[in-house]
Amino acid sequence: MDAREQRLTSALENGNSHVAPHQPPHDGESAEQIFRRLTERPADLLRFATAGSVDDGKSTLIGRLLYDSKQVLTDQLAHVEQTSERMGHDFLDLSLLTDGLRAEREQGITIDVAYRYFATAQRRFIIADTPGHEQYTRNMVTGASTADLAIVLVDARKGVVAQSKRHAFISSMLGIPHVVVCVNKMDLVDFDEGIFEGIVEEFDAFAARLEMPDVTFIPISALLGDNVVERSENMSWYQGPPLLYHLEHVHIASDRNLIDVRFPVQYVIRPPASTLADYRAYGGQMAGGVLRAGDEVVVLPGGHHTRVAGIDTFSGTIDEAFPPMSVALRLEDDIDISRGSTIVRPQNQPTVSNSFECMLCWMSERPLSSGRRYLVKHTTRTALVGGVDVRYRIDVESLRRDDGATTLEMNDLARVHLQLSAPIVFDSYRRNRVTGSLIVIDEATNETVGAGVILDTEVEEEAEARTERSPNVRWQGTRMTRERRWSSLGHSGATLWFTGLPGAGKSTVAAAVEERLIEAGHPAFLLDGDNLRHGLNGDLGFDERARTENVRRTAHVARLLAESGTIALVSLVSPYAADREAASGLHDLDGLQFLEIFVDAPLELCEERDPKGLYARARAGELEGMTGVGAPYERPAEPDLVLGSHRETVDDEVERVLELLRARGLL
Numbered sequence: 001m002d003a004r005e006q007r008l009t010s011a012l013e014n015g016n017s018h019v020a021p022h023q024p025p026h027d028g029e030s031a032e033q034i035f036r037r038l039t040e041r042p043a044d045l046l047r048f049a050t051a052g053s054v055d056d057g058k059s060t061l062i063g064r065l066l067y068d069s070k071q072v073l074t075d076q077l078a079h080v081e082q083t084s085e086r087m088g089h090d091f092l093d094l095s096l097l098t099d100g101l102r103a104e105r106e107q108g109i110t111i112d113v114a115y116r117y118f119a120t121a122q123r124r125f126i127i128a129d130t131p132g133h134e135q136y137t138r139n140m141v142t143g144a145s146t147a148d149l150a151i152v153l154v155d156a157r158k159g160v161v162a163q164s165k166r167h168a169f170i171s172s173m174l175g176i177p178h179v180v181v182c183v184n185k186m187d188l189v190d191f192d193e194g195i196f197e198g199i200v201e202e203f204d205a206f207a208a209r210l211e212m213p214d215v216t217f218i219p220i221s222a223l224l225g226d227n228v229v230e231r232s233e234n235m236s237w238y239q240g241p242p243l244l245y246h247l248e249h250v251h252i253a254s255d256r257n258l259i260d261v262r263f264p265v266q267y268v269i270r271p272p273a274s275t276l277a278d279y280r281a282y283g284g285q286m287a288g289g290v291l292r293a294g295d296e297v298v299v300l301p302g303g304h305h306t307r308v309a310g311i312d313t314f315s316g317t318i319d320e321a322f323p324p325m326s327v328a329l330r331l332e333d334d335i336d337i338s339r340g341s342t343i344v345r346p347q348n349q350p351t352v353s354n355s356f357e358c359m360l361c362w363m364s365e366r367p368l369s370s371g372r373r374y375l376v377k378h379t380t381r382t383a384l385v386g387g388v389d390v391r392y393r394i395d396v397e398s399l400r401r402d403d404g405a406t407t408l409e410m411n412d413l414a415r416v417h418l419q420l421s422a423p424i425v426f427d428s429y430r431r432n433r434v435t436g437s438l439i440v441i442d443e444a445t446n447e448t449v450g451a452g453v454i455l456d457t458e459v460e461e462e463a464e465a466r467t468e469r470s471p472n473v474r475w476q477g478t479r480m481t482r483e484r485r486w487s488s489l490g491h492s493g494a495t496l497w498f499t500g501l502p503g504a505g506k507s508t509v510a511a512a513v514e515e516r517l518i519e520a521g522h523p524a525f526l527l528d529g530d531n532l533r534h535g536l537n538g539d540l541g542f543d544e545r546a547r548t549e550n551v552r553r554t555a556h557v558a559r560l561l562a563e564s565g566t567i568a569l570v571s572l573v574s575p576y577a578a579d580r581e582a583a584s585g586l587h588d589l590d591g592l593q594f595l596e597i598f599v600d601a602p603l604e605l606c607e608e609r610d611p612k613g614l615y616a617r618a619r620a621g622e623l624e625g626m627t628g629v630g631a632p633y634e635r636p637a638e639p640d641l642v643l644g645s646h647r648e649t650v651d652d653e654v655e656r657v658l659e660l661l662r663a664r665g666l667l
Contacts, residue, residue: 049128049144052153053163057184061222068229122248149178166396172210187221191234261289263343264379281328287434292320306333340381342425354420362408364449373443387419429453493562500599503606506571524567555583577634600644
């Protein structure tokens, strides 16, 4: 028996977790063939980041993954055992495998992003262990920026806390396609299924307001190893896979953009050797799509057309290139190309502009200042920032927007409008994470002060899709901008959306607010649901689809009124939360204020009032689909104002609405 066969036999006899459980022998294979197959380095790579609140167990979870999957070397394990004993622990503190800084070990927290590598027979992994402290939000952004998957840990004892929401929002903002919510420390709550389900429900409700296409929930105990590598016998009620199995099998191949060809040029290659005097190629890394020799391409921002003559690598010429390959492209024509140019297909071009909007995380201790000079580094191109307009700052816990923000402090997340000195070639971040991301650099100190993801192009496309724009038309702009209009009028516009059960008193309060505003000299107009069904919405019924269309049309009218400088007062049952969120989003896209006012009258009171006799007809079976009787009403989760107290008069409620308008700077 040769050395390789001996090593294979030893591995099988010792029960190596990467051999027997995952790779059963194939019939007819020799020991050498089996060994080669079992020891081949897997090609598939998954990058994932861990996030969560302080002391939720992120570092312990990673340590447990490494330990249980036999990825810890003997000397590493001995060092961790000694350090655990020296720190007074009566258990093996696996978090020490990742908490490398002295300050981290002393405080028992993660401060910097720690990267770790390990592999199983199915897949290779790169882990980014990110900090949980709010003050290290910037570290979480950098650690998760390249991740295919994010693990958000939630302490089973504490439930979904502010940092859980913060990291879920950042995962959504960074377009991470897969999120795993690990409810940790289940051993401290007696492996209670009810506690797990409660956390799932709460997180799901928050995630519904974000863009998180794939969310998986796994109950675990990182300290004891339950459901980390092996299934837990303590949680037989959980029927899903353990964490490592999910990481090994989550499908990520379709997450790569192989449609939109994007090749940012990093370097012009002209070897000095006389034998290669005519050689000219353009080096870079494929950021999207597939390129082949003979493909027609266009070079941006110049717009010159040519074809690919060949594709070279260090190992020789290849037939095609795709992400994330680093290659050198030879082109048929000699055209002016330099670092910062981008090669794309003629029929599939990104946006070329020096103006766009992005979500920005401010990473510097020095606040954003109009008195400092900043640079934007985008792919291989750098441009001077001409202007930064903060649209709004986001309270990540509540997702509320601070429209009054004018600057950014460290760890702030905000939507900003950037104006550059030169155009860049970009996509929205959700379309391409390379061409849709950027960093902001302080020119004086060369410090990276911000990291951003571009929103503008994708937002416009989605807005057009949502509004079902007619074909062959475009928005007709005028010289009368919103700023000029509102400045000349001396006031701004907004939409107040009154929602509640039929008979709750929405129209009564809205009409009284309209009267008070007009008397005070501020234009206002009431869009009452019943009145709109006499004309604009007269062709609609009362089924779910018709109600959605009713809200959509009304929201567009309200948006136009708000744009004109009018306070649009919408009185509409609008029973579905998703429809109201769409109406709010329509205003958000245009930077218009949308205030949701919930008139919270109990069903019994509404039926007692029954001003139009609808409840009586519904109870008698004469009216189908009546909200509150035959159809549901979804209460607003976080309205801007709640009315409907028995102790308040209409005048009292009107005054509360006016107070809200004053607080938002609308009066």
